[in-house]
Amino acid sequence: MILADIVPPAFFAQQAEWVLWALAGAAIALLVVGADRAVGAAAKLAGALGMSKVIIGATVVSLGTTSPEAAVSVNAAIKGDADLALGNGVGSIICDTALIFGLACLIARVPKDRFVLNRHGWLKVAVGAILTLASLGLWWAAGDIHNVLMPRWMGAALLGGLVVYLYLSVRWSRRHPQMVPEEASAAMKADHKAARAVGNLLMLVAGLALVVGGSELMVGSMKEVCVRHRVPPAVIAVTFVAFGTSLPELVTAIASVLKGHADIMVGNIIGADILNVLFVIGASATAMPLHIEPVFFTFLLPTMMLVLILFRLFISADGPSFRRWHGALLLAVYAAFTAGTVALGIQK
Numbered sequence: 001m002i003l004a005d006i007v008p009p010a011f012f013a014q015q016a017e018w019v020l021w022a023l024a025g026a027a028i029a030l031l032v033v034g035a036d037r038a039v040g041a042a043a044k045l046a047g048a049l050g051m052s053k054v055i056i057g058a059t060v061v062s063l064g065t066t067s068p069e070a071a072v073s074v075n076a077a078i079k080g081d082a083d084l085a086l087g088n089g090v091g092s093i094i095c096d097t098a099l100i101f102g103l104a105c106l107i108a109r110v111p112k113d114r115f116v117l118n119r120h121g122w123l124k125v126a127v128g129a130i131l132t133l134a135s136l137g138l139w140w141a142a143g144d145i146h147n148v149l150m151p152r153w154m155g156a157a158l159l160g161g162l163v164v165y166l167y168l169s170v171r172w173s174r175r176h177p178q179m180v181p182e183e184a185s186a187a188m189k190a191d192h193k194a195a196r197a198v199g200n201l202l203m204l205v206a207g208l209a210l211v212v213g214g215s216e217l218m219v220g221s222m223k224e225v226c227v228r229h230r231v232p233p234a235v236i237a238v239t240f241v242a243f244g245t246s247l248p249e250l251v252t253a254i255a256s257v258l259k260g261h262a263d264i265m266v267g268n269i270i271g272a273d274i275l276n277v278l279f280v281i282g283a284s285a286t287a288m289p290l291h292i293e294p295v296f297f298t299f300l301l302p303t304m305m306l307v308l309i310l311f312r313l314f315i316s317a318d319g320p321s322f323r324r325w326h327g328a329l330l331l332a333v334y335a336a337f338t339a340g341t342v343a344l345g346i347q348k
Contacts, residue, residue, distance in 0.1 A: 012224040020221040027217035031068040034210025037203050062271025063279075066092075067211045070280045075219050077284040084219060086150070086290050089281040090300050093128065093273045097307045098334035100250045101269045105327025108257040110266060112322065117315045119172055120270045123165065127277040128308045130161075132301045135292055148292040155285025162278035169271075273308070295344060303337050 012020060076084035104110055134154060142148045225231070253265040284290060307330065314326045 012220045015221075015224070017225065017228065020225055023217050023221040024225075027214040027221065030210045030214030030217065031071075034068075034207045034214060037207030037210070062268050062275050066272050066275040066279055068214065070275075070283055071211050071214070072218055073280050073284040074287050075216060077288040077290060079219065079223075080288070081219065081223060084223070085284040085288075086281060086292060086296065087300070089276045089284065090131075090296065090304050092280070093276045093304050094300075094307050094334065094337060096269050096272050096276070097311050098330045098337065100253050101266075101311070102327040102330030102334065103250075104253050104257050104262070104265055105322045106324055106331070107254075108262060110257070110262045110322045112315065112320060113263055113266065116172075116267060116270070120169070120267070120274070121312060121315045123168075124270050124273050125308045125312050127161070127274050128304055131277050131281065132305055135296065135301060138292065139297060145294045145297060148297075150285045150290040150292055152286055152289055155282045155287070155290075158278050158282030159286060162275070162282060165274060165278060299340060299344065303333075303340075307333060 012023075015023070073085040073088045076088070101110075135148070135150070138150060138154075139145055139148045253268065257265055281290075310330065310333070314322055317323070317326075
């Protein structure tokens with residue numbers, strides 16, 4: 001049974017608006033809790049590979065924290081809501097870098113791991129550029145900005161890029177000068193006793209189940225709110241839904257910074273943005289061809305590239321850590337982006 005059959009649209013249409021918002025809030029809770037459980041279990045199972053904390057953040061943790069975006073976007077694509085599917089992926093990239101990373105830079109010192117940033121940092125910009133250029137190519141081929149469709153083969157190509165990214169991450173991790181501390185490695189190896197391994201696997205499955213359930217509630221409730229208020233789905237997708245599904249990254253970032261593990265946060269943000277293109281949008285387009293609305297060309301994709309380029313420039317700046325003004329500038333960009341999104345929604 002596909003996700004679209006779990007909760008029929010008629011259920012949401014029959015609810016009062018406050019109930020719809022309550023369901024959306026419950027969906028966010030399910031997404032956050034599910035992602036947290038999935039990440040914890042996956043990290044224990046994968047930690048024995050001996051990867052550094054930054055690489056783990058860019059791969060294992062990012063796979064878990066982007067699972068809400070993937071679940072919501074694939075669910076939306078199956079239901080024919082391309083605006084929600086693509087908007088959530090692009091909006092999450094903007095939210096992760098401009099809001100979450102910007103906030104982290106303001107509240108604490110965020111060190112620069114040059115080994116990772118000089119590799120994954122460029123990959124982050126590259127996948128964003130690939131998405132933008134591919135979309136522009138599809139617009140040119142269609143000859144009409146109102147009739148642009150991302151085909152399934154392009155989604156499959158992005159998923160192929162995901163395999164390459166994970167391979168490169170594992171390969172680079174073996175060359176990283178800062179490997180997992182011995183005590184942490186020993187603890188992770190101890191977790192590979194049969195009983196604990198089974199427990200971690202069950203926790204991973206349970207966490208992903210919560211993510212899927214939360215995505216169902218999120219898509220259904222927000223779609224109904226859009227219909228009632230005549231708000232373009234793309235507007236809701238890049239604001240409320242993108243922020244809601246990015247909450248795992250936000251929670252992980254704050255916890256990592258407060259506990260003195262900002263390197264995990266940096267890896268998670270970079271990995272999450274790469275996966276939002278290769279995994280989230282790739283899986284969505286593979287499930288169902290995605291219609292690219294004009295607003296993506298005129299506003300959303302340019303904003304995404306601005307945020308990614310700023311992040312890359314901050315990496316190249318002198319100093320062992322990111323500056324607070326870097327975070328302030330990114331937060332200002334996010335505030336302007338949110339205001340522009342709301343303005344576009346009002347105009348429509």
